Amino acid sequence: MSGSFLFAAIVFLAGAIICVPIAKKLGLSSVLGYLLAGILIGPYILGFVGDEGQDILHFAEFGVVMMLFLIGLEIEPKNFWQMRKTIVGMGGAQVLGTMMVSFLLFIFIGFDWKVSLIISMAVSLSSTAITLQTIKENGLMNTTYGASSFSILLFQDIIVILMLAVIPLLTDTEKTLVAADHADHIYLLENLPLGLQALAIFLSVVLVILAGRYIFVPMLRLVAKTRLRELLSASALLIVFALAYLMELVGLSPALGAFLGGVVLATSEFKHELESNLEPFKGLLLGLFFMAVGASINFIVLGENPLMISGLVVAIILLKALILFLVAVTFKLKVDQRLLLTIGLAQIGEFAFVLLSFAFQLNILNRFELDIMLVVTALTMTLTPILGILNERLILPRFGTKKAETRSLDHIAKTHKVILVGFGHFGSTIGRFLRSNGIEATILDSDSNRVDLLRKMGFEVYYGDASRMELLESAGIAEAKILISAIDDSDAAIHLSKMVKAKYPTVKLMVRAKNRYDAYELLNMGIEDVYRESLETSVKMAGDVLQHLGFRRYTVHRQAQKFIQYDEEGLRRLADKPKTRDEYIFKAKQEIRQQEKQLEEDLKRGIIEYDNHWDSEQMREAHKMPKNQ
Amino acid sequence: MKRVLILFAHPKFEQSRANKALVATIENIEGVTFHDLYERYPDFNIDVIGEKKLLEQHDVIVWHHPFYWYSCPPLMKQWMDVVLEFGWAYGPNASALHTKKCLNVITTGGTREVYCPTGSNNYSVNEFLRPFEQTARLCGMEYMPPFTVMGTHNISDQELEKHTLQYRQLIGCFQKNLPMGTVGDCEFLNDTPQLNKVDSK
Numbered sequence: 062m063s064g065s066f067l068f069a070a071i072v073f074l075a076g077a078i079i080c081v082p083i084a085k086k087l088g089l090s091s092v093l094g095y096l097l098a099g100i101l102i103g104p105y106i107l108g109f110v111g112d113e114g115q116d117i118l119h120f121a122e123f124g125v126v127m128m129l130f131l132i133g134l135e136i137e138p139k140n141f142w143q144m145r146k147t148i149v150g151m152g153g154a155q156v157l158g159t160m161m162v163s164f165l166l167f168i169f170i171g172f173d174w175k176v177s178l179i180i181s182m183a184v185s186l187s188s189t190a191i192t193l194q195t196i197k198e199n200g201l202m203n204t205t206y207g208a209s210s211f212s213i214l215l216f217q218d219i220i221v222i223l224m225l226a227v228i229p230l231l232t233d234t235e236k237t238l239v240a241a242d243h244a245d246h247i248y249l250l251e252n253l254p255l256g257l258q259a260l261a262i263f264l265s266v267v268l269v270i271l272a273g274r275y276i277f278v279p280m281l282r283l284v285a286k287t288r289l290r291e292l293l294s295a296s297a298l299l300i301v302f303a304l305a306y307l308m309e310l311v312g313l314s315p316a317l318g319a320f321l322g323g324v325v326l327a328t329s330e331f332k333h334e335l336e337s338n339l340e341p342f343k344g345l346l347l348g349l350f351f352m353a354v355g356a357s358i359n360f361i362v363l364g365e366n367p368l369m370i371s372g373l374v375v376a377i378i379l380l381k382a383l384i385l386f387l388v389a390v391t392f393k394l395k396v397d398q399r400l401l402l403t404i405g406l407a408q409i410g411e412f413a414f415v416l417l418s419f420a421f422q423l424n425i426l427n428r429f430e431l432d433i434m435l436v437v438t439a440l441t442m443t444l445t446p447i448l449g450i451l452n453e454r455l456i457l458p459r460f461g462t463k464k465a466e467t468r469s470l471d472h473i474a475k476t477h478k479v480i481l482v483g484f485g486h487f488g489s490t491i492g493r494f495l496r497s498n499g500i501e502a503t504i505l506d507s508d509s510n511r512v513d514l515l516r517k518m519g520f521e522v523y524y525g526d527a528s529r530m531e532l533l534e535s536a537g538i539a540e541a542k543i544l545i546s547a548i549d550d551s552d553a554a555i556h557l558s559k560m561v562k563a564k565y566p567t568v569k570l571m572v573r574a575k576n577r578y579d580a581y582e583l584l585n586m587g588i589e590d591v592y593r594e595s596l597e598t599s600v601k602m603a604g605d606v607l608q609h610l611g612f613r614r615y616t617v618h619r620q621a622q623k624f625i626q627y628d629e630e631g632l633r634r635l636a637d638k639p640k641t642r643d644e645y646i647f648k649a650k651q652e653i654r655q656q657e658k659q660l661e662e663d664l665k666r667g668i669i670e671y672d673n674h675w676d677s678e679q680m681r682e683a684h685k686m687p688k689n690q
Numbered sequence: 691m692k693r694v695l696i697l698f699a700h701p702k703f704e705q706s707r708a709n710k711a712l713v714a715t716i717e718n719i720e721g722v723t724f725h726d727l728y729e730r731y732p733d734f735n736i737d738v739i740g741e742k743k744l745l746e747q748h749d750v751i752v753w754h755h756p757f758y759w760y761s762c763p764p765l766m767k768q769w770m771d772v773v774l775e776f777g778w779a780y781g782p783n784a785s786a787l788h789t790k791k792c793l794n795v796i797t798t799g800g801t802r803e804v805y806c807p808t809g810s811n812n813y814s815v816n817e818f819l820r821p822f823e824q825t826a827r828l829c830g831m832e833y834m835p836p837f838t839v840m841g842t843h844n845i846s847d848q849e850l851e852k853h854t855l856q857y858r859q860l861i862g863c864f865q866k867n868l869p870m871g872t873v874g875d876c877e878f879l880n881d882t883p884q885l886n887k888v889d890s891k
Contacts (some may be wrong), residue, residue, distance in 0.1 A: 622735040680776050 072109040073117075074100045077348050090195050093446040095348045099355020100443075110356045118353040123305070123410060124346025125190050127339055129218070129316040130301050132193065132211070133323015134332050135202075141324050144212055145439035145447040151209055151388055152216020158384040159185035166380065175231045176430060179420045182224045183434065184377055188410035188442055189214045190347055191315070195405070195446060205394055206401040212387075213406060218317045221412045225419065226312075232423045256311075265311045269304060269318060273325030281331045285524055297338040300326075330512045333505070335522045336529035354411070362432045373437045380446065381407040397457055404452045408445040409438040412560075477543040480505065482527040482557065483517060487573055487594060488547030492520065502538050502545070528556055530564065538565055546572045551579045558588055577632060584636035593632075600625055691721050695748035696795075699727045699755040708842040708850060709756065710799045715854040716861050723748065727765050734768055741773040746786060750864045751831065753822065754795040760811075760818040762794075770825060778818035779829045788830035792865065793837065793879065794822055795857070801841035815840075817876055834870060837879040856885045857869050 076098035084094025102109040110117075136144075163184040167177035192210050201207045228390050232583040273296040284292045310317030326332065336548055363370055382403045389399040414435065420432040420567055479490055479502040488504070495502055504522040506512050512524045527548070538544065548554040551574070558572050571590040573581040583591045608614050695717065696698075700709055703726070717724040720872050724877070725744065729736075745751065755762045773779070778786050798815070805811045819836060826833035835861055839845070839853045863870065870882055879885070 179819070486703065489874070622733060624733075683781055 069110065069117075072102050073349060073352055076109075076352060080463045081348070083669075087111075087525075089197055090446050090449070091348075092191050092194050093349055093443070093450075095351030095444045096355040096446070098356060099352035101355075102352070103356035103358065105358075105360035115348060116358060118411075120354050121346050121350035123315075124343055124348075124350045125411065126305050126315045126319045127301055127343035127346060128190065128193060130304070130319035130323040131336055131339055132244070133320040133325075134327050134336055135325055137327045138324055143202075144208070146211065147212040147392075148216050151392055152213045152220070154388045154391065155213050155384060156185045156217060156220055159381055160386065162380055162384060164376070166376065172430075175425055178231065179228065179416065179425055180430075180434060181418045182228075183413035183438070184409055186217045186221060186380065186410040186412045187214060187381070187406040188408050188445075189218070189441055190411060191408060191446065192351055192405050193404075194347060195449060196287055201401070204401075206399060206405065209358060209389070209394065209398070209402055210405055211393070215320070217410070217412070218314050218320070221416070222312070222314055224416060228416065228425070229423060231420075231425055242566075261311050262313060265307055265319065267442070269307065269321050270325050271405070272303075272689050273322055273329075276547070277322075277326060278329050278331065281329075281334075281524075282509050282513060285331075285334075290526070293334060296337045297335045298342065300335075301339065330509075330516050330522055333532055333535045334525040336535035337525070337529060340531060340535065350411070354439050354442055357435065359436050359445070360434055362436050363440075366433065370433060370436055373433070374440045374444065377409065377437065378407045381409075400452055400456060401449075402446065404448050407448070408441040413438045432476055452463065468612060478540075479503070479545065480536055480538060480541045480543070480544045481547060482506075482535070483547035483549065483554075484511065484522055485547070485549055486521070487549070488545070489515075491545060491547055503541075505532065505536055528553055530560060533561065538568060539643040541565075543569045543571060546570070548573065549575075550574045555579065555582055558583060559586060562586065562588065580632055581636045586632060596628060598626060600628075692721075692749040692865050692882060693747065694722045694752065694864050695744060696724050696752045696754050696861075697727060697766070697769065698725060699753075699763045699769070701728055701765070703728065706756065706797070708839055708845060708853075710723045710851050711854050712754075712797070712839065712857050714796075715858045719858070719861060719865075721865055723863060727769060728763075731765060732856065734765060735886055736769055738775070740774050742775070742786070745773070745790075746882055749790055751790055751792045752786075753793070755797075757796045757815070757818075760813075761821070774825065774829060779833035783844040784866050785830060787810065790831045791834055792826040792831040794819055795837045797842050799841070799843045802838075805840070814877070829866050835877060835879050853880075856880060859885050860877075873882040 077095060079096035080098035080101065081091050084097065085091060099110075101107055104110065134287065160181045164177050164181040167180050168174060172180070194216060196202055196210060197208045202211075263533065281293070281296055281309075284296050300322065304318045305315035308315045325530040326335065385406055386403045389402045389684060417426060417434050417438075419429055420426045421428070426434075454679065479500060481488055481495075481502040481504045484504050484506040485508075486493060488506070492502060492504055501521060504515075504520060504523050505527045507523055507524070507526050509524050512522050515522045523536065526535075527533060533544075546554045546557050548557065554572055554574070558570055561568060561570060569590070570588050572583050572588055572592065574583055574591050576593065576594050576595060580591045580593050600621045604617045607617045607620075698713065699880075700706055703709060704712075713724065716722060722746070727736075728824050753762065753766060754819075755766050761767070774787075777784055796815070796819075800809075800811060805807055805813065807813070815836060815838060823833045837857065839850070839857075860879060868884055869883065870879060
């Protein structure tokens with residue numbers, strides 16, 4: 062058992078590792094790579110994976126749940142509320158339109174009306190996994206296309222619950238016959254009257270919202286205090302599992318529950334930490350899911366009915382595309398966005414597997430109809446990414462598509478242009494000053510107590526350890542213009558700078574340095590914007606001392622500015638030369654001596670002579686005027 | 691080709707519609723150096739050596755600023771105080787600026803009509819600019835009449851556009867070293883035939 066598990070794991074992982082990079086190299090999306098890997102290792106080509114493909118499919122569907130949780134995290138509740146019209150409008154139009162047309166089509170082909178209805182339900186749904194993964198990969202989430210796709214898919218997630226509820230009503234045979242098969246599904250509520258079921262569903266939604274606020278967040282705070290990274294990962298997984306379980310218990314889609322939970326947690330300080338913890342799991346599970354879809358394509362059925370299947374595939378894609386196009390036109394999408402949407406959602410989705418299998422178990426579909434439709438579904442899922450690429454390469458260039466239509470929708474939580482790491486005394490001053498000028502930075506801090514406090518005071522602070530690239534990435538470093546490091550720990554600051562400079566060289570790094578020596582190190586790394594916390598304040602204090610000793614304030618001010626300039630120049634001069642430790646110390650000593658000398662000279666020379674712009678001495682001499690004129 | 695240095699001083703540039711339009715037309719002309727003093731020296735700590743070098747490299751010096759209390763914003767005065775050094779810009783044997791041309795380009799909120807003996811400002815712009823005129827003379831420069839955009843409080847888009855075009859032409863004339871009116875026969879450079887013959891056609 063464990064041997065076969067290990068073997069299966071090796072097959073799937075190796076398949077992914079071989080196929081996905083190839084797909085990427087060819088400029089295709091990773092989804093396609095996974096699908097092809099699945100086909101390759103599936104029963105009909107290499108035969109490494111047999112019937113367990115279906116089981117893996119069920120398991121891997123969890124990746125979709127995680128993905129929706131992560132998407133939920135990026136949508137704040139108020140934005141979600143703003144989207145309600147798009148969700149119901151576009152989603153409703155797409156699902157109803159597609160169902161009607163495909164119902165007529167299948168009736169016309171000669172299927173029974175019940176079968177046609179089931180199939181048209183399945184056909185109307187699109188693949189959340191494929192579409193959203195592709196959108197995210199191409200960085201199109203902030204476009205109208207991204208938001209519209211998302212709205213439609215969300216509506217489908219909701220409507221599928223209704224569909225699953227309706228299907229049993231279509232069966233002629235007694236419901237009890239199949240009930241035993243599904244003991245694990247809807248059955249907690251099955252025997253309750255409809256009103257109570259609805260109430261239970263409503264209560265569970267409320268429960269998710271309350272749990273998010275009053276259980277998950279305090280739990281995460283507690284865990285964050287232990288400063289054990291793996292416990293945070295465990296908590297993140299626990300949250301998603303718990304949400305999914307609760308939803309299954311009351312018969313809602315786990316994905317929907319996870320999405321809701323994500324939305325609730327979107328305003329919490331753990332948003333980015335949760336994202337960075339779940340991202341790898343989601344990626345792996347989704348990959349597995351796509352491979353399972355690939356592996357489940359039944360090439361025998363395909364071989365026996367090539368014409369019928371290819372005909373259906375083409376017909377369904379065309380039909381879905383047509384409806385999507387009409388929806389896009391109705392909702393006034395721009396031409397390029399319209400085309401992306403039309404092709405992006407034209408496949409049958411993973412819910413079809415669930416709906417069709419369910420209907421098969423209820424004896425509404427026969428084996429043949431099921432097999433055909435499963436193959437058609439898998440094929441449409443494989444084909445749409447290919448069509449998407451054709452669209453991108455051949456059609457869109459004619460319309461001058463912009464890759465990221467910037468911020469056309471405010472639905473998706475905004476990514477800030479500035480990331481501020483460290484919100485202690487130093488960082489908070491930066492944050493406050495930026496905010497007083499209307500610039501809201503994304504703030505990261507690793508002290509959970511402080512984060513909690515600052516959030517209560519209305520700052521947008523997230524908990525997280527910024528020495529991890531994933532956290533910076535989910536905080537949006539890819540789109541950031543400036544990253545400010547205000548961390549107290551010099552080593553951490555230098556590590557962070559090194560990491561960001563290597564991976565995101567275009568992000569402007571502005572770094573706090575504790576002292577000259579940290580400053581040298583940062584300058585030597587090629588970071589120009591280094592801010593010594595001990596420079597300006599010390600000079601200002603020294604200047605105030607001079608004022609108390611009777612110096613004129615303006616004169617002292619000018620001298621202080623000159624001094625800072627001189628000191629910065631000296632710092633850069635010394636940093637230029639790479640050095641051994643000894644030389645370093647020698648140079649530093651020399652520099653300090655030089656600085657002393659300069660100071661002495663300044664004093665000896667006297668301030669007036671050094672700064673002679675308002676001095677009339679020279680003029681008097683030149684004009685040979687009496688001194689007291 | 692004469693090199694033109696535009697010394698620009700405006701403490702609230704981002705809110706000045708007229709100056710944004712004017713600057714936009716001239717800041718990228720080849721052979722013209724646009725030098726934004728408030729952007730370069732927010733702390734008034736002027737780099738005197740650098741400024742002197744810049745002056746030496748140019749033939750035409752433009753003081754471009756809004757008219758505040760009948761004069762320039764304080765940073766420009768600071769610039770004059772610290773850059774135009776005795777022994778370098780003026781004084782015996784000082785000739786660094788000799789033969790260079792110099793002028794003010796100014797924007798005023800009030801119209802041309804209020805800047806006259808019968809108007810509320812009593813004096814003409816040229817009279818208010820005497821200190822600049824004399825500064826330029828003392829430094830051995832040839833002081834030209836000012837180029838003005840007046841009545842900016844209520845200026846229309848078309849009028850503003852006309853002025854920006856003229857400003858551009860003016861800089862072009864300086865670059866080609868075309869002869870201009872002098873103080874005696876021309877109050878404002880806006881009125882010189884060079885700018886208006888192109889304008890009228």
